[in-house]
Each structure stands twice: as C-alpha cells, then as structure tokens.
Amino acid sequence: MSENGYIIEGRDLVKAYGTGRAQVRVLRGLNLAVARGEFVSVMGPSGCGKSTLLHVLGLITPADSGVVALDGEPAPDGEGGRAALRRERIGFVFQRFNLLNVLSAIDNVAISLRLRGQKLDGNVRHLFEWMGVAHVMRRRPAEMSIGEQQRVAVVRALAHRPAIVLADEPTGNLDSENAEALLALLVNLNRQFAQTIVMITHSPAAAAHADRVVTMRDGRILHATS
C-alpha cells in the first residue's frame, strides 16, 4: 500500500506517436491517481487519448516521459519487469473481448492463469457462475453470444485476482441489455470485493456507474466528478 493510498498513479504522462511533423502528442502531461477499491470511469471524445492512457497505465505501452506507479512503486522500464507486473497486478477487459478463438472459455481462463503460474481451481468455477456464464465454459468464442464472450473476458481478467481491472470500452460492442448487465456485474464486483476498476467509455450512462468520472480532452484530464 502506498503512502498516499493510491493503488495506481500516472504522473506527468507524456506519449506521442510518429515523428517530426507527423507526430501526434496523445498524452500531454496527464496525471491520474486511483485509490484502492475505487471505480473510475474515463470519458472523452475519440482521439483524446483514453485508450493510450489505459495502455500506459496497464504497462502495455511505455510513456515517453512521466511515471506509472503501482502502490507507490514506479513501474520498471524494461519489458520483462513490466510484463511481470501485468501478470501479477493487472487484469484487462477489452472492447472486442479479445478471447483466443481457438480455445474454449475455460481454456482462455486457464492459459491466462498459466501465464501467472496458477492453475484452474474451484474459485474460477464460482467466478463463471457468478458472471452467469458457467454454461458456456466448454464452448469456444464463436459458439457464444457477444454478451457471454464479454463476461468470459471479465472472468479471465479477474481469475488471478488482480489488484486493478482496466476495462477499455467493455460495453462498446454490446447491446443495451448486455451492456447494462455487464455494468451491473462490474459494480457488484467493485462493491462486494472492493475491486479497483478503471473503465474507459464513451457512454455517459456507463460512466455513471463509477464512483468517479474523469473527462479527458487533448491528452489531459479536463475535470473529474464524483
């Protein structure tokens, strides 16, 4: 636990793509801190840097400058150390679910656990039940509805009990009914298990489920509301 109580922080984050005149500065000295057990939504127009922020916080992409700290500890620069932190501390939920199509639901979760040196156990089955997808455990993604696929993706993100769940437009490809169900699950997760969640979304309705909504524009935090 960090001294300031933040489980994840981005300090003065700068990230640009391209070079010279083609360079696009996506993050421009952005600061964001998320407390343990907090559910934060990040909103903003397309191209404002939301997904890049998530990738930088999730240690997928290194920032050009600035610091990402987990529990107050700055993340290492090397890919090896960053991958290790991703394995231990972070769970991702993506807009396109990003399940491995060649594996069944249970095997998608199992391979994620194997990366973390863990094995399938009874808790995973409970998680499938809790998410309402126990009946599709043996099915491949192509044999599931999109709602089921997204809930399986959440199971995969949670199975190793990450400190933080980073969700990138998790309801973006869902119909309103499935979106609402998923958001309810995320809220329950946050309320019941004090799971820290950072969710990128375009939808004000989805964002409204969070404890705090952060609005971005042009690579910076515009304002935050609780």
Add this chain to the structure above:
Amino acid sequence: MGNLPLANILRHKLRSVLSAVGIGIGICMLVTLSGLARGSLYEVADRWESVDAELIVYPRIWGDNVTTLSGVGLPDRRIVHLPEAHPDIVIDAVPAFLWRMELAGQDQLVVGVDSAAEAWKRLTGGRTLIRGRWCEQDVRADDGRTASQWLTETLLADEPDTTPPGESPRLPDWPETQPAGAPRHDAVLSMRHIQAQLRQRGGFELVIDARLADAGGYHVGQTVRAGNHDWRIVGVVPAGGLGRVFMPRRVAQFVFGSGDIRVSTLGFVKLRDGVEPGEAAARLTDATRQAVQVRQYRHMLEEKFGVMFRYVDMVNVIALVIAFLFIMVTLYTMVLQRTRDIAILKACGASNGFILRQVMGESLLLTAAGLVAGVGMSFLAAWGIETTRPLLTVTITWRWLVTAAGVAAVGAVASALYPAWRATRVDVAAALTLE
C-alpha cells in the same frame, strides 16, 4: 487445459495437413533414398559376406578396391594350390569366375562356380535349392562327360599349365577345338561345335536366386537369352548367396573369358579355425597376388560409392531445407495472422519466452506429425519400390529413423526461430486497437 499450439494446428486443419505432408515428403526422401542407396549396396555386401570363406585373392595389380571386378583375373593355379602351399592356415580355396549379364532388365552378377558340391555350397553360403537342380546334371552326350569335364579335357588335355605364377596363361589354339575334317581357323564353326557340345552336356545352364526369379518371372525349365547365348534355368536357390546367377565355371571361363579356361576372376579362401584373417591375408599376398578379407568388401563398396552417398545426402538436405522453408513461411504467415492473439497473451503478461515457446511448440507439433507421416510414407515407398522393382533393396534402419527425427527436430526449431522472433516483436497496443 487446452494446448494453444495444438489448438491452433487443429483450427487450421488443411494448412496443418499440408505443412505436415511437406515435412513428411522431406523425411520420406531422407529415409527412402538413404535406405535405397545404402540398402542396395549393403545387400551386395551381405551377399559377399555370405560366402563361406574369410579371404578373397585376386591379381595384385587390381589394387585395394575390387568391388567392380569381373572377367579374367587370377590363374586358377594361383588359387587352387593354396591349401597345399599353406596347409597350416588354408583349408580350401575356390576359384570363381565373375561376369555380368542382363537379366530382368538389369545387370546381374554371374558367378561361374565348379560343379563340385563343395564349391557350390561355399559360394552360395550353404543355401540349398528350393526348386530344380544344380547345373550340369542332365548330360545327354554318349560319353557322359559334363560340359566342364569336356572343356577341360578338350582344351587342356595335352597342355600342362606351365605358366609362371602371376602371368596369364597362353590361350589354347582354336584348331584344337575343331572336329575332324572341319576347316582350320573357322572360328564360327568351331564355336557352333563347342556350343553344341556344351549344350548337350549341361553347359548352358543357370541357377538363379529366388529374387531374380520373382523379378524376371523366371521359372525352372525356361530358356533365357543373355550375353549372346541361350541359357536354360535349371534351379532356383534362395536369395542371399554371392551371385544372383550361377553357372558352371568352365563354361563361364570359356564363354566370357575369351576361351581361356585356366583363369578365373578371383578365389575365395577358407581358413582353418583360429587363424587370424588379417595375418593370413598378409601371408597369402605376394608380388602378383593380393589377399583381402571378405568382410573388407563392405568397406570397399562404401569407399567406391561414397560419392553416391554424398549425392543422395545432398539431395536429402535440399529436400529437407525446402520442407522447412515451407514450415517457416507457414509459421510466419500464422504469426502475421495471429498478431491479435499474441497481443492478448502479451497483455495478459506473457513473456517473450512464452510466446517463443508457443511458436516453437507449433513448429515441433507440425514436424512431429510430418515425421510420423514421413516414416509411414517411407515404409509405403519401400514396399512400393520392392514390389515394382524386386531387385532393389530399401533398408529402413533405426539409425536413419533416429537421424530423421533428429534432423526434423533441429529443422523445426530452426524454421521457427524467425517467426517466433517476429511474434515477440508484436506491438500489443497496435494489435489490440486494430478494429
């Protein structure tokens, strides 16, 4: 838990099958061509080693490698006197006249051997006839003499062999072989007369081995044309003896040795028990006669045809390189198509080592399937070759199967290296944001 490389392979069945077949063809070429080249050669070596003798003696001038020898070589006298000259080490010495005749579509080793049972037994490795009889046992001439006896008595009766050791004996004059009243120096008539004599004395008779009989569809009693003569097949012996074709030595000497029946090609020497063959060979070697161990023949073949092995091995290497280039392209394509999956794994924290192992695993699984297919195809090819060309031998040995497996494993790893490296370089953020 699901195995990701296996799942990926099963997901793309056609591509996987084609890849495995590609490797299989390479493996099959390696095993079959090596098996064919070495099998056919070692089958010859096995046949020479089947002879019940330890040494071969031949003219020293022929050098150290006598794998392709045939025709006139060592005077009989230099062979048959060995038991008498070296009674402490030699039990028996059998002269043999070697020649080649085309039968069943390819050249066959013809062995001219004395009609004495002991000589047949020694040169056929003790094999007994499975059909028919030995040569020269159907003598229809009034005097009852066999072709060999008649040739010997007609051509050598008044001419004791006084040729110094190491020199070729002088040919007998044609007139001695002509019937009374025939025009002198009429070689054609003379040959006709001699051939008629040989024919009625069991001279133009052959014993063939079972493999040649199968390959040529030959049977006992059949007359075949070879070496400008008609021969009657009178017996079939199990395969594995020195030659595929046996005939009376005197006839072979006369017909293929320009009429000189005092010179054979070489001699096989049976040593007494306990005699060290190397030392015996040294003792029997002199200024004009070379003695080598029968078991050296295999080494001679390897030396003589080593170039062929290198050629075959080179063809195999090319086939395998092509097969594994195919695998590399396949894996590379798969990596390009699967960047999203790789990005997912990396987002979940997969290390580069894990990604590398997945690609390697896929390559090894495809190669293992290719290996199984290749070995299966090799046995099928061997069966096909030996069925359609019964005189060819394809020897598939554990050594070559293990070699093929080793080469396949190395090839699998090598061909996966670049695609695996590319997989570790996948840009996770870019791959995951691609819509």
